[in-house]
Structure formats: C-alpha cells, structure tokens
Amino acid sequence: MNKKLIVIAGLAVFLAAGSSVAYATHAWGKYHWNLSTEDTLANPLKLGDNLTTANWESSLAGASDDWNDSVLKNQIVGGTSPDCDPTLGQVEVCNDAYGENGWLGIAQIWVYRGRDGHIAQGVVKVNDTYFNWPAYNSSAWRNLVVCQEVGHTFGLDHQDEIFSNANLGTCMDYTNDPDGTILGQLDNQHPNLHDYEMMETIYAHVNSTSSGPGNGNGNGGGNGKKPTGVGADINLNDPSAWGQAIKQDGEGNDSLYRRDLGNGLVLITHVIWEESVN
Ligand SMILES: [Zn+2]
Numbered sequence: 225m226n227k228k229l230i231v232i233a234g235l236a237v238f239l240a241a242g243s244s245v246a247y248a249t250h251a252w253g254k255y256h257w258n259l260s261t262e263d264t265l266a267n268p269l270k271l272g273d274n275l276t277t278a279n280w281e282s283s284l285a286g287a288s289d290d291w292n293d294s295v296l297k298n299q300i301v302g303g304t305s306p307d308c309d310p311t312l313g314q315v316e317v318c319n320d321a322y323g324e325n326g327w328l329g330i331a332q333i334w335v336y337r338g339r340d341g342h343i344a345q346g347v348v349k350v351n352d353t354y355f356n357w358p359a360y361n362s363s364a365w366r367n368l369v370v371c372q373e374v375g376h377t378f379g380l381d382h383q384d385e386i387f388s389n390a391n392l393g394t395c396m397d398y399t400n401d402p403d404g405t406i407l408g409q410l411d412n413q414h415p416n417l418h419d420y421e422m423m424e425t426i427y428a429h430v431n432s433t434s435s436g437p438g439n440g441n442g443n444g445g446g447n448g449k450k451p452t453g454v455g456a457d458i459n460l461n462d463p464s465a466w467g468q469a470i471k472q473d474g475e476g477n478d479s480l481y482r483r484d485l486g487n488g489l490v491l492i493t494h495v496i497w498e499e500s501v502n
C-alpha cells in the first residue's frame with residue numbers, strides 16, 4: 225500500500241517535471257515584444273511585406289490571420305526593405321534566391337541586452353533557391369515555414385524538432401509532411417492551441433502590468449533607447465555571421481544562434497535547414 229503510494233507520488237512528480245520542461249523549452253528564452261494585447265489592438269505589430277510572388281503573399285496572409293488569434297495582434301504593411309534590412313519596431317518578411325547556403329528559412333530577432341529579453345526588431349527570410357525545388361515547391365511547405373518563422377519573431381520556439389515524429393498539428397513542429405497528406409496525419413500549416421497558450425504565458429506580464437491604454441511608445445517599445453548600428457553592415461544571410469550555435473535540432477544540426485552585436489543588442493537566429501527532405 226505505502227509502496228504503491230510512493231510509486232504514484234513519484235510518477236506524479238516525474239510527470240509534473242516533464243510537462244514543465246516541455247512548456248519551458250517551447251518559449252524562446254524569454255524574448256518577446258514589450259507590447260500588451262491592448263497596445264497591439266490599437267497599433268498591431270507590423271509585418272513588412274517585401275515578398276515578390278503571390279504564392280508567398282498568400283502564405284504570409286494566412287500566417288498573419290492565424291497568429292492574430294493569439295494575444296499579440298499583427299498587420300501586414302507594405303514593405304520598405306527589399307534587402308530585408310531590419311526596421312526598428314517591426315518585422316520585415318522577404319523571399320529571394322539566397323543560394324545553396326543550406327537554409328530553407330530563417331527568423332532573426334534583435335534583442336535588447338539585459339534581463340528583459342525585449343525584441344527590438346525582426347526579420348523573416350525564405351530561400352527560393354530551395355523552394356523552387358519540386359520537393360519544397362508547394363503551398364504546404366511555404367505555409368509551414370512562413371507560419372513558423374513569424375512565430376519565432378513573436379518569441380515562440382518549436383514544439384518538436386524531430387522531422388520524422390508524427391505531426392502535432394502546428395507549424396511550430398518540424399515535419400517532412402507539412403499538410404499531413406503523405407502519411408495521413410495532422411496538418412502542420414497553422415499554429416495550434418498550445419502555441420496560443422504559450423503566447424499568453426510569454427505576454428502575461430505585459431498584459432497584467434499594463435496601466436491605462438497603451439504604453440505610449442507604440443511598436444518601438446524596448447528599453448526606451450534606440451539601438452544604433454542595427455547590423456546592416458554584416459551579411460545576415462551567412463551562417464558565419466550568426467554567432468555561436470546554442471541549440472541543435474533533432475538531426476543534430478545547429479538550429480539556434482546567438483551573437484552579441486556589441487551595441488546593446490543581441491542577434492538571435494533561428495534556422496530551418498533544407499536537409500529535412502533529402
Ligand atoms: Zn517584458
């Protein structure tokens with residue numbers, strides 16, 4: 225009797241620890257925009273559309289719509305940065321044939337140094353060099369990657385990083401079967417409820433401490449100081465510019481990088497490699 229209780233208690237502790245680890249690792253450290261839901265209802269976070277094809281714009285429109293079910297509201301605006309140089313206070317989204325550099329898509333955020341983990345600006349890039357290959361040239365692949373990279377710029381990490389695991393039904397899950405039709409499984413083109421819950425957790429403190437309507441500084445809200453030299457001088461497409469690898473995906477490839485830019489900002493790069501299919 226007592227033994228059984230101990231075993232059950234031990235199991236409960238194990239399960240609790242397991243689930244808290246799973247939740248903790250989903251968030252991208254503590255990175256987030258210093259914007260409450262109220263702020264973004266009044267002034268949605270801008271996703272600058274620098275995309276050059278209707279296919280990509282369709283994927284971005286879908287991702288924007290999906291993520292607007294979260295606590296952080298966004299809007300697509302005309303892009304002003306075809307080269308995808310970052311713009312303070314918003315996310316730039318770009319496609320180009322970036323070459324056979326290995327990556328299918330990247331999400332980069334510039335975070336103010338210090339404990340708050342506030343995001344200054346973000347960039348999403350998708351690589352047409354690979355999306356022109358038959359293996360990736362589908363709306364399902366485009367939707368998965370755009371949804372995932374935009375999710376990263378809001379502060380989310382992956383729910384699962386093993387490509388061959390069964391789909392979890394979220395774009396924050398690596399897969400070789402984005403819409404689930406090859407293996408008859410869940411569709412990974414959109415966020416799921418767990419992503420929305422994570423967003424609530426990540427943004428809880430800005431929502432609970434928000435006093436009055438808005439924080440008065442719109443989407444530029446960081447630590448109140450403008451960063452200088454946002455990194456336009458480094459080639460952000462080149463993995464050698466991303467700094468130190470701090471995490472590996474399920475295939476053992478580096479998937480997350482950190483570089484201190486020395487100007488009060490830290491560059492965080494999340495990458496999905498094209499090896500997934502080949
Ligand atoms: Zn904060």
Ligand SMILES: [Zn+2]
Pocket residue numbers: 372373376382494495496
């Ligand atoms: Zn990712």
